[in-house]
Amino acid sequence: MSDVGKNRDADRDAVMLTVRSALGKRGAPVTPRFPQRMPTDVLANNQVGISTLLLEIVKLGGFGRRVPDTDTLHRLLAELVRCEGVKQAALWSTPELNELSLNRVLHELGVQIISPGAERCQCSTCDLGVTGVDLALAQTGTLFLRTSPERPRWISLLPRIHLAIVEERALRGSLVQALAELRGEDMVAVTGPSRTADIEMTLALGVHGPSVLHVWAIAPKCRSSPSDD
């Protein structure tokens, strides 16, 4: 082991050899398969809807709202900007989110929009991050956010407020189902605001991630009739 870390292949062979001899394996390694079926019924519970998701979010210390139409969406956004004193915001640039013209509303409210590729320091001072939700799991209040060039990781992490726009069609009945669809994606599952209980088991919200999480469940109407004003 004198030239440790230098000879990667030797290290690899050393580990594999011990593993194989310890397990009593002979011949070329085969790719194993877990034969047992998962008790999907144990993990599934399909009888829940968007209200359960919002309820879970509230239980976790976030804020959940139903948004019936585009006008309400824009009004709520304006309210949020005013109440929280939002100066800078960043948004995912997915087509689904662009369609809601939140960019324009924020711009009209005088909020500076930070581009997803901005410098780290600028990202860090951002107040509001707006993201979509790729899949959601109602029973646990979990939102799955993929990572891609239009969906940078930092938008749901660095700003102190995270606003996630979710639609009913993103809901899945079980974790097995959600993970089967998102298999192999680079992503994050967000369940409530960033939290810790490391000091005397007292819950504190907002450590490294956002301290405020808003989840707005928009009705399909928001998409079909984009605001024209």
Next chain:
Amino acid sequence: MSGLPGRVDFRRNTQCVAPQMACAVQQATTRFLALRDTAVSEFGADRWQELRQVGHDLRLHAIENLDGYLELLEDQVTRAGGQVHWAPTAACARQIVLDIARRHQVKRVVKVKSMATEEIGLALALESAGLSVFETDLGEYIVQLAGEAPSHITGPALHMTKEDIAELFRSKLGASAPADAQLLTRIAADRLRGEFLAADMGISGGNFLVPDTGTLVLVTNEGNGRMCTTLPRVFVAVVGIDKVIPDWESLAVMLTLLPRNATGQKMTAYVSFITGLKPVEGTEGPAEFHLILLDNGRSQMLRDKTLRETLLCIRCGACLNVCPVYNTVGGHAYGWCYSGPIGAILSPQLLGLHAAGDLPFASTLCGACNDICPVKVPITDILLEMRQRVLHEPTARQERSKSTLRAAARVAALVFGSPRLYRWSAEALCLLQAPFRRGGWLHRLPPPLNRWTMARPLPAFRTDFFRWWRARGTGRSQQRLLRASLLVAAAGLVIAAVSSRIHRSKRQGT
């Protein structure tokens, strides 16, 4: 924080546990357990048991087919754009991280709480190589500032009160704040935000590895895991080879079991699924992702069918919470990063019996850990097996104590064999105990008998012994015989207890 310990002397460690430790630990563990119970009953107790069995089966399957899964994992991680390194020993792992750091001219490192990096003493190694290392989990940050070791797998600073932490922040950070959890958290988070932005390298462990897509799964609550995969230029994950699970379906099972059992959460605030970790755009995301697969004695643990089940552990920390021993002595007494029942079986296997042979005895074998384990690790079976191994390990100390024991037995046989000698020695004991006697008890005795009185007082020999002895002839012969045999039995018990105590303390002691 913790490097490799020399020899873990559990008994000695328990003697320097601060009195407030047990109180703070019990407060935290009671809360953990209450939250867990709620989460499990909400999930359904029967469904939970069913899921535990599946969890056990899939973990065991993964461990028993580790070679195939590791090959697949390496292929897939490489295909996704990550770099895989293999570390047969802790020294190798440290060297690999240092090499990566050197190549990228890293100066500042941010670290996510991880048992694997604690195990290899990575933070210390990086610091002695001249790098600045910041623990970013709030609990770890606190113990790092205090210069202590973590005392619990999921709550590293649960042995400290908020007043301790406020004082610590005042002295170390110059931040004066009232002892309020929310405010103290804010102070630490603001400090650490700056460190994250300035860091060149992020280091984490990993909760699960899914080989078929080459995905590393990171379960956190605070968001520091996400920070490490978002801000620094280089991201390094040090993960034990035992963290492999068969597929994404299994991942759903594990993600259902782990947060509920650890903290009573249905899901932790953040679960990062890292597949290759390609930089996303412009400045975002690390340019390189290194996965270091750590063996460090794990492959040796696969040899024995009973002992290999130790590797099923997913580090939820629930066995610590239910353990009566852990709840009394806290985590530091176990002498290394792994504490509680899992530490009692894992540390001796990773460090060797000569170093941690005390730990399998640090248990009451009550079995509460077996019942709470989310993947059904048969902890008590493994404890018994480890105890056997410790006893069969020939050491000079054991040989010596064997001869002491033999001599003690001979003396006892001689004394009990002659009525006169027996009477004299009984009288002598009554006289000899006088200087040590306080009321009806002997609180302190000279060595080697002090090994007994260190733990509990010894009842004094009867005060009316002489009277009883003189009066013994007046009763009926049957009664006399009964009395005499009772006395002999009691004395025999005391001597046996004392000598076995001596024997054990000699074997484990200084």
